[in-house]
Amino acid sequence: xxxxxxxxxxxFRKVKKSYDQSTLVVKEFNLxxxxxxxxxxxxxxxxxxxxxxxxxxxxxxxxSGEILVDGKPITDVAPYDRNIGMVFQHYxxxxxxxxxxxxxxxxxxxxxxxxxxxxxxxDSLALIELEEFGKRYPGQLSGGQKQxxxxxxxxxxEPSIVLMDEPLGALDKNLREQMQFEIKRLHEKIxxxxxxxxxxxxxxxxxxxxxxxxxxxxxxxxxxxDTLYEEPANAFVADFIGENNNIPATVHELNGDYFELTLGDxxxxxxxxxxxxxxxxxxxxxxxPENLFIGTPSSHNDNSIKAKFITHLxxxxxxxxxxxxxxxxxxxxxxxxxQQAPSFKPGExxxxxxxxITGRALERP
Numbered sequence: 001x002x003x004x005x006x007x008x009x010x011x012f013r014k015v016k017k018s019y020d021q022s023t024l025v026v027k028e029f030n031l032x033x034x035x036x037x038x039x040x041x042x043x044x045x046x047x048x049x050x051x052x053x054x055x056x057x058x059x060x061x062x063x064s065g066e067i068l069v070d071g072k073p074i075t076d077v078a079p080y081d082r083n084i085g086m087v088f089q090h091y092x093x094x095x096x097x098x099x100x101x102x103x104x105x106x107x108x109x110x111x112x113x114x115x116x117x118x119x120x121x122x123d124s125l126a127l128i129e130l131e132e133f134g135k136r137y138p139g140q141l142s143g144g145q146k147q148x149x150x151x152x153x154x155x156x157x158e159p160s161i162v163l164m165d166e167p168l169g170a171l172d173k174n175l176r177e178q179m180q181f182e183i184k185r186l187h188e189k190i191x192x193x194x195x196x197x198x199x200x201x202x203x204x205x206x207x208x209x210x211x212x213x214x215x216x217x218x219x220x221x222x223x224x225x226d227t228l229y230e231e232p233a234n235a236f237v238a239d240f241i242g243e244n245n246n247i248p249a250t251v252h253e254l255n256g257d258y259f260e261l262t263l264g265d266x267x268x269x270x271x272x273x274x275x276x277x278x279x280x281x282x283x284x285x286x287x288x289p290e291n292l293f294i295g296t297p298s299s300h301n302d303n304s305i306k307a308k309f310i311t312h313l314x315x316x317x318x319x320x321x322x323x324x325x326x327x328x329x330x331x332x333x334x335x336x337x338x339q340q341a342p343s344f345k346p347g348e349x350x351x352x353x354x355x356x357i358t359g360r361a362l363e364r365p
Contacts, residue, residue, distance in 0.1 A: 006070060009035035009193055010056070010161065015065035017051050017217075026051050027217040029065070038187055038194040040204040043214030044240075049197050053163050056195065058082055069160065085154030085162040085192075089169045091146045093138040099149050100125070100134035106157045124152040127186065144175040148182060155190065164196045168203065180206050201241055205229065213237050229288075233274055235362045238286040245292070245331050247285040249361065251277045259361045261285055265326025269303040271359035283361045289334035291358040294321065294342055294350055301353035307331060309344035323352060 010033035017026040026048040033039050041049035054060040056067055058079030067074055074082055093102050103124050107117045125131045128148040138146055147167060154162050164183075168176045184207055187194055198204055204211045205225040212222040213236075221233040232238035239246060249261040249269075258270040259277055263285070271285055293301055307323035310330070319341050321333040331352065335341050344350065 006035040011068040040208040047214035048217040085159035270356035271361040273361040
């Protein structure tokens with residue numbers, strides 16, 4: 001992401017949306033997006049993320065609040081006057097037009113000169129590395145090629161913002177991963193402002209400068225991928241972003257920078273917390289599977305609990321171990337598949353250890 005450009009290029013200010021004047025599908029959306037930034041709106045179906053995208057595009061009205069681009073309100077500006085490109089999941093290419101004609105269409109409707117249209121089409125085909133495909137029709141392309149053409153068509157008229165609504169959802173896993181790199185390559189090369197909607201957490205973590213996590217029409221947290229993963233603001237974000245262990249606990253006391261917690265089996269552990277927790281309060285202790293270790297406590301892993309081995313799952317480059325704590329809470333541990341990976345018999349007891357700084361005490365949802 002570039003360090004130059006308007007810090008508040010796109011602004012959502014107290015934006016709300018209701019379809020029936022009663023229920024708010026977007027309850028109050030506030031977000032500033034830097035020029036050239038890649039921001040992803042992430043959340044489960046029905047959480048409000050696509051509605052926010054459609055309001056920015058002008059395809060949905062804003063119930064209340066204001067949207068600004070480059071300091072100017074656009075709430076009353078027609079969609080075709082907003083200079084915004086759009087990429088959809090199902091490509092939206094014209095089947096009766098060739099690839100070159102599809103790319104040229106946004107330019108011809110803007111009445112650009114023929115020589116400028118030809119130049120931009122040639123440049124766009126080179127940009128997506130499909131120079132030899134200009135005369136083909138969409139039906140003659142693979143899914144990945146269609147999506148590259150759809151992306152190039154959204155960029156060819158040089159929009160100020162490009163909106164992408166689940167653009168890779170129709171592709172298989174390998175194609176989806178290839179297109180993630182392709183979109184990032186184009187973003188870094190051209191520097192357009194991108195707002196991307198997905199429910200795929202891995203996609204969001206891979207591609208974004210920042211991610212806004214939605215739930216029930218409210219942004220739960222907006223931060224960089226590493227901050228969201230390592231420092232979730234609440235139990236929903238911790239559970240939605242990546243794999244996570246959620247262990248019921250009760251706050252015992254605050255001791256320096258750490259909360260001392262009592263688990264269901266009466267084990268005592270320490271954790272940090274972004275919340276203002278009180279002694280006696282029930283909470284959730286979250287620990288990532290890769291931050292848990294199997295075996296004897298060390299100076300680096302100051303928390304230790306007893307656990308019973310249940311089973312393991314072989315996933316190639318790593319192994320997932322499933323354990324059960326004394327209160328029947330199940331805990332997953334992720335271990336690299338190497339010569340150090342331990343083996344257990346069902347029911348065998350061992351220690352699970354982790355550093356207090358990698359566990360977070362969060363309010364119960």
